[in-house]
Amino acid sequence: MTHKDKALSLFSQGFHCSQAVLGAFAEELGMSDELALSVSGSFGGGMRNGEVCGACTGALMAIGLKYRFFKADDIGSKEKNNAVTSVFLRRFKEKNGSFLCRELLGYDLSDPKQQAEAREKGMFTEFCPKMVASAVETAEELMNE
Template sequence: MKSRKDKAVELFKEGFNCSQAVFAAYSDLYGMDKETALKIASSFGAGMGRMREVCGTCSGMFLVAGLESGATEGKDTAGKKQNYDMVQMLAEEFRKRNGTIICRELLGLDQPQVTAAEFKDTAPQERTAQYYEKRPCVKLVEEAAQILESTILKERFTD
Protein backbone atom coordinates (compact mmCIF):
# COMPACT_ATOMS: atom_id res chain seq x y z
CA MET A 1 0.00 0.00 0.00
CA LYS A 2 1.30 3.44 -0.96
CA SER A 3 2.15 5.80 1.90
CA ARG A 4 0.48 9.19 2.14
CA LYS A 5 3.88 10.81 1.63
CA ASP A 6 4.32 8.84 -1.60
CA LYS A 7 0.78 9.78 -2.62
CA ALA A 8 1.57 13.47 -2.09
CA VAL A 9 4.78 13.24 -4.15
CA GLU A 10 2.96 11.34 -6.89
CA LEU A 11 0.26 14.02 -7.08
CA PHE A 12 2.93 16.72 -7.34
CA LYS A 13 4.73 14.82 -10.10
CA GLU A 14 1.41 14.41 -11.94
CA GLY A 15 1.36 18.21 -12.23
CA PHE A 16 -0.73 19.28 -9.27
CA ASN A 17 0.66 22.17 -7.27
CA CYS A 18 2.41 21.74 -3.94
CA SER A 19 -0.60 22.67 -1.83
CA GLN A 20 -2.91 20.37 -3.78
CA ALA A 21 -0.44 17.50 -3.46
CA VAL A 22 -0.19 17.74 0.32
CA PHE A 23 -3.86 18.45 1.03
CA ALA A 24 -5.33 15.87 -1.35
CA ALA A 25 -3.07 13.15 0.06
CA TYR A 26 -4.89 13.45 3.40
CA SER A 27 -8.32 14.94 2.70
CA ASP A 28 -10.04 11.57 2.34
CA LEU A 29 -9.31 10.95 6.03
CA TYR A 30 -12.00 13.57 6.65
CA GLY A 31 -14.51 12.25 4.12
CA MET A 32 -13.58 14.71 1.38
CA ASP A 33 -13.38 13.54 -2.22
CA LYS A 34 -10.20 14.13 -4.22
CA GLU A 35 -11.78 16.56 -6.70
CA THR A 36 -13.07 18.85 -3.95
CA ALA A 37 -9.71 18.74 -2.16
CA LEU A 38 -7.85 19.62 -5.34
CA LYS A 39 -10.17 22.57 -5.99
CA ILE A 40 -9.92 23.89 -2.41
CA ALA A 41 -6.11 23.80 -2.44
CA SER A 42 -5.63 25.00 -6.02
CA SER A 43 -5.20 28.71 -5.20
CA PHE A 44 -2.44 28.14 -2.64
CA GLY A 45 0.24 26.69 -4.92
CA ALA A 46 3.55 28.42 -5.62
CA GLY A 47 3.24 30.60 -2.57
CA MET A 48 -0.40 31.69 -3.04
CA GLY A 49 -1.30 31.98 -6.70
CA ARG A 50 2.36 31.97 -7.75
CA MET A 51 3.08 35.12 -5.71
CA ARG A 52 5.86 33.21 -3.91
CA GLU A 53 4.57 34.03 -0.43
CA VAL A 54 3.80 31.22 2.09
CA CYS A 55 4.99 27.90 0.63
CA GLY A 56 2.11 25.87 -0.78
CA THR A 57 3.22 22.77 1.11
CA CYS A 58 2.68 24.73 4.32
CA SER A 59 -0.73 25.90 3.11
CA GLY A 60 -1.58 22.27 2.41
CA MET A 61 -0.58 21.34 5.96
CA PHE A 62 -2.61 24.24 7.34
CA LEU A 63 -5.67 23.11 5.37
CA VAL A 64 -5.32 19.66 6.92
CA ALA A 65 -5.03 21.35 10.34
CA GLY A 66 -8.32 23.10 9.64
CA LEU A 67 -10.01 19.78 8.95
CA GLU A 68 -8.40 18.31 12.06
CA SER A 69 -9.23 21.11 14.50
CA GLY A 70 -10.90 24.06 12.79
CA ALA A 71 -13.59 25.96 14.65
CA THR A 72 -17.10 25.78 13.21
CA GLU A 73 -18.73 28.34 15.49
CA GLY A 74 -17.92 32.04 15.24
CA LYS A 75 -17.70 32.47 19.00
CA ASP A 76 -15.54 29.39 19.57
CA THR A 77 -12.41 31.25 20.68
CA ALA A 78 -10.94 28.14 22.31
CA GLY A 79 -11.35 26.20 19.06
CA LYS A 80 -9.79 29.02 17.06
CA LYS A 81 -6.87 29.16 19.48
CA GLN A 82 -6.38 25.39 19.23
CA ASN A 83 -6.28 25.63 15.44
CA TYR A 84 -3.95 28.64 15.40
CA ASP A 85 -1.63 26.87 17.86
CA MET A 86 -1.60 23.86 15.54
CA VAL A 87 -0.82 26.00 12.48
CA GLN A 88 1.99 27.81 14.29
CA MET A 89 3.46 24.51 15.50
CA LEU A 90 3.41 23.11 11.93
CA ALA A 91 5.02 26.29 10.60
CA GLU A 92 7.72 26.20 13.27
CA GLU A 93 8.57 22.58 12.49
CA PHE A 94 8.80 23.43 8.78
CA ARG A 95 11.03 26.43 9.60
CA LYS A 96 13.33 24.22 11.71
CA ARG A 97 13.82 21.91 8.75
CA ASN A 98 14.03 24.52 5.98
CA GLY A 99 14.83 27.90 7.53
CA THR A 100 11.67 29.60 6.27
CA ILE A 101 8.08 29.05 5.17
CA ILE A 102 8.32 31.64 2.37
CA CYS A 103 8.29 30.18 -1.14
CA ARG A 104 10.60 32.72 -2.79
CA GLU A 105 13.21 32.22 -0.06
CA LEU A 106 13.00 28.43 -0.39
CA LEU A 107 13.49 28.79 -4.15
CA GLY A 108 16.29 31.37 -3.86
CA LEU A 109 14.17 34.02 -5.57
CA ASP A 110 14.73 36.57 -2.81
CA GLN A 111 17.94 37.72 -4.47
CA PRO A 112 18.44 41.29 -5.76
CA GLN A 113 18.78 40.13 -9.37
CA VAL A 114 15.25 38.69 -9.38
CA THR A 115 12.92 41.21 -11.00
CA ALA A 116 9.38 42.07 -10.00
CA ALA A 117 8.22 40.89 -13.42
CA GLU A 118 9.22 37.35 -12.49
CA PHE A 119 6.58 37.40 -9.76
CA LYS A 120 3.87 38.65 -12.13
CA ASP A 121 4.14 35.64 -14.44
CA THR A 122 1.28 33.37 -13.42
CA ALA A 123 1.90 30.68 -16.05
CA PRO A 124 3.02 27.44 -14.42
CA GLN A 125 6.25 26.06 -15.78
CA GLU A 126 6.38 22.77 -17.63
CA ARG A 127 7.35 19.87 -15.37
CA THR A 128 10.60 18.67 -16.88
CA ALA A 129 13.67 16.96 -15.41
CA GLN A 130 15.29 20.41 -15.19
CA TYR A 131 12.25 21.75 -13.32
CA TYR A 132 12.64 19.09 -10.63
CA GLU A 133 16.44 19.44 -10.50
CA LYS A 134 16.44 23.15 -9.74
CA ARG A 135 13.62 23.18 -7.19
CA PRO A 136 13.35 21.69 -3.71
CA CYS A 137 9.58 21.26 -4.12
CA VAL A 138 9.46 17.44 -4.16
CA LYS A 139 11.52 17.36 -0.96
CA LEU A 140 9.24 20.00 0.59
CA VAL A 141 6.12 17.99 -0.30
CA GLU A 142 7.70 14.95 1.36
CA GLU A 143 8.66 16.96 4.44
CA ALA A 144 5.19 18.46 4.80
CA ALA A 145 3.75 14.94 4.78
CA GLN A 146 6.32 13.78 7.33
CA ILE A 147 5.54 16.76 9.56
CA LEU A 148 1.81 16.05 9.45
CA GLU A 149 2.33 12.38 10.25
CA SER A 150 4.76 13.04 13.10
CA THR A 151 2.64 15.74 14.74
CA ILE A 152 -1.10 16.32 14.34
CA LEU A 153 -1.78 13.01 12.59
CA LYS A 154 0.65 10.97 14.68
CA GLU A 155 -2.04 8.81 16.27
CA ARG A 156 -3.39 7.86 12.84
CA PHE A 157 0.01 6.81 11.51
CA THR A 158 1.67 4.97 14.39
CA ASP A 159 1.38 1.25 14.83
Protein backbone atom coordinates in the same frame (compact mmCIF):
# COMPACT_ATOMS: atom_id res chain seq x y z
CA MET B 1 -0.06 4.21 0.21
CA THR B 2 1.38 6.63 2.76
CA HIS B 3 0.43 10.30 2.87
CA LYS B 4 3.88 11.18 1.59
CA ASP B 5 3.65 8.70 -1.29
CA LYS B 6 0.21 9.99 -2.28
CA ALA B 7 1.36 13.62 -2.13
CA LEU B 8 4.45 12.93 -4.22
CA SER B 9 2.35 10.98 -6.71
CA LEU B 10 -0.12 13.85 -7.06
CA PHE B 11 2.73 16.35 -7.43
CA SER B 12 4.45 14.24 -10.08
CA GLN B 13 1.16 14.13 -12.03
CA GLY B 14 1.29 17.92 -12.35
CA PHE B 15 -0.78 19.13 -9.41
CA HIS B 16 0.44 22.12 -7.40
CA CYS B 17 2.27 21.53 -4.12
CA SER B 18 -0.77 22.77 -2.18
CA GLN B 19 -3.04 20.33 -4.00
CA ALA B 20 -0.65 17.42 -3.50
CA VAL B 21 -0.45 17.94 0.25
CA LEU B 22 -4.15 18.51 0.94
CA GLY B 23 -5.03 15.74 -1.50
CA ALA B 24 -2.90 13.29 0.46
CA PHE B 25 -5.06 13.81 3.57
CA ALA B 26 -8.44 14.40 1.90
CA GLU B 27 -10.10 11.03 2.26
CA GLU B 28 -9.42 10.58 5.97
CA LEU B 29 -10.57 14.14 6.64
CA GLY B 30 -13.93 13.55 4.95
CA MET B 31 -13.20 15.50 1.79
CA SER B 32 -13.47 14.18 -1.74
CA ASP B 33 -10.33 14.24 -3.87
CA GLU B 34 -12.13 16.53 -6.32
CA LEU B 35 -12.99 19.07 -3.62
CA ALA B 36 -9.52 18.92 -2.04
CA LEU B 37 -7.79 19.46 -5.38
CA SER B 38 -10.21 22.23 -6.31
CA VAL B 39 -10.09 24.24 -3.09
CA SER B 40 -6.29 24.09 -2.90
CA GLY B 41 -5.65 24.83 -6.57
CA SER B 42 -4.86 28.53 -6.19
CA PHE B 43 -2.13 28.21 -3.56
CA GLY B 44 0.80 26.68 -5.48
CA GLY B 45 4.00 28.67 -5.75
CA GLY B 46 3.12 30.72 -2.71
CA MET B 47 -0.12 31.85 -4.38
CA ARG B 48 1.91 32.38 -7.57
CA ASN B 49 3.80 35.17 -5.80
CA GLY B 50 6.42 33.38 -3.72
CA GLU B 51 4.55 33.94 -0.46
CA VAL B 52 3.83 31.07 2.00
CA CYS B 53 4.93 27.80 0.37
CA GLY B 54 1.96 26.02 -1.19
CA ALA B 55 2.98 22.77 0.48
CA CYS B 56 2.55 24.58 3.80
CA THR B 57 -0.84 26.02 2.86
CA GLY B 58 -2.01 22.56 1.80
CA ALA B 59 -0.82 21.15 5.12
CA LEU B 60 -2.49 23.98 7.03
CA MET B 61 -5.77 23.28 5.23
CA ALA B 62 -5.50 19.64 6.34
CA ILE B 63 -4.72 20.75 9.89
CA GLY B 64 -7.73 23.07 9.77
CA LEU B 65 -9.93 20.14 8.82
CA LYS B 66 -8.48 17.99 11.59
CA TYR B 67 -8.79 20.67 14.30
CA ARG B 68 -12.03 22.19 13.11
CA PHE B 69 -12.82 25.75 14.12
CA PHE B 70 -16.14 26.73 12.57
CA LYS B 71 -18.16 28.33 15.38
CA ALA B 72 -17.12 31.87 16.31
CA ASP B 73 -17.78 31.28 20.00
CA ASP B 74 -15.77 28.03 20.18
CA ILE B 75 -12.69 29.60 21.73
CA GLY B 76 -11.14 26.23 22.61
CA SER B 77 -11.15 25.07 18.99
CA LYS B 78 -9.86 28.44 17.83
CA GLU B 79 -6.97 28.31 20.30
CA LYS B 80 -6.13 24.69 19.42
CA ASN B 81 -6.17 25.47 15.69
CA ASN B 82 -4.01 28.57 16.18
CA ALA B 83 -1.53 26.67 18.35
CA VAL B 84 -1.16 23.76 15.93
CA THR B 85 -0.77 26.20 13.02
CA SER B 86 2.02 28.03 14.84
CA VAL B 87 3.80 24.80 15.72
CA PHE B 88 3.54 23.56 12.12
CA LEU B 89 5.09 26.76 10.73
CA ARG B 90 7.84 26.78 13.36
CA ARG B 91 8.77 23.14 12.73
CA PHE B 92 8.68 23.52 8.95
CA LYS B 93 10.91 26.59 9.19
CA GLU B 94 13.33 24.78 11.53
CA LYS B 95 13.61 21.91 9.04
CA ASN B 96 13.83 23.99 5.87
CA GLY B 97 15.03 27.48 6.81
CA SER B 98 11.82 29.29 5.85
CA PHE B 99 8.19 28.74 4.97
CA LEU B 100 8.20 31.40 2.24
CA CYS B 101 8.35 30.02 -1.29
CA ARG B 102 10.70 32.68 -2.66
CA GLU B 103 13.15 32.14 0.20
CA LEU B 104 13.01 28.36 -0.12
CA LEU B 105 13.46 28.39 -3.90
CA GLY B 106 15.69 31.41 -4.14
CA TYR B 107 13.47 32.71 -6.95
CA ASP B 108 10.57 35.18 -7.03
CA LEU B 109 7.80 33.36 -8.88
CA SER B 110 5.88 36.59 -9.45
CA ASP B 111 8.65 37.52 -11.91
CA PRO B 112 8.16 35.53 -15.16
CA LYS B 113 11.90 35.61 -15.87
CA GLN B 114 12.77 34.17 -12.44
CA GLN B 115 9.97 31.62 -12.73
CA ALA B 116 11.38 30.45 -16.07
CA GLU B 117 14.88 30.27 -14.58
CA ALA B 118 13.61 28.21 -11.63
CA ARG B 119 11.93 25.85 -14.08
CA GLU B 120 15.12 25.56 -16.18
CA LYS B 121 17.15 24.77 -13.04
CA GLY B 122 14.73 21.94 -12.18
CA MET B 123 13.54 23.54 -8.95
CA PHE B 124 9.96 22.35 -9.44
CA THR B 125 11.00 18.77 -10.20
CA GLU B 126 13.96 18.42 -7.84
CA PHE B 127 13.45 20.83 -4.92
CA CYS B 128 9.69 21.23 -4.55
CA PRO B 129 9.01 17.51 -3.99
CA LYS B 130 11.26 17.76 -0.93
CA MET B 131 9.08 20.57 0.43
CA VAL B 132 5.93 18.54 -0.30
CA ALA B 133 7.40 15.61 1.63
CA SER B 134 8.50 17.85 4.50
CA ALA B 135 5.07 19.50 4.78
CA VAL B 136 3.31 16.13 4.79
CA GLU B 137 5.67 14.69 7.39
CA THR B 138 5.36 17.75 9.63
CA ALA B 139 1.56 17.82 9.37
CA GLU B 140 1.37 14.09 10.00
CA GLU B 141 3.49 14.42 13.15
CA LEU B 142 1.17 17.10 14.53
CA MET B 143 -2.03 15.36 13.52
CA ASN B 144 -0.88 12.17 15.26
CA GLU B 145 0.21 13.84 18.53
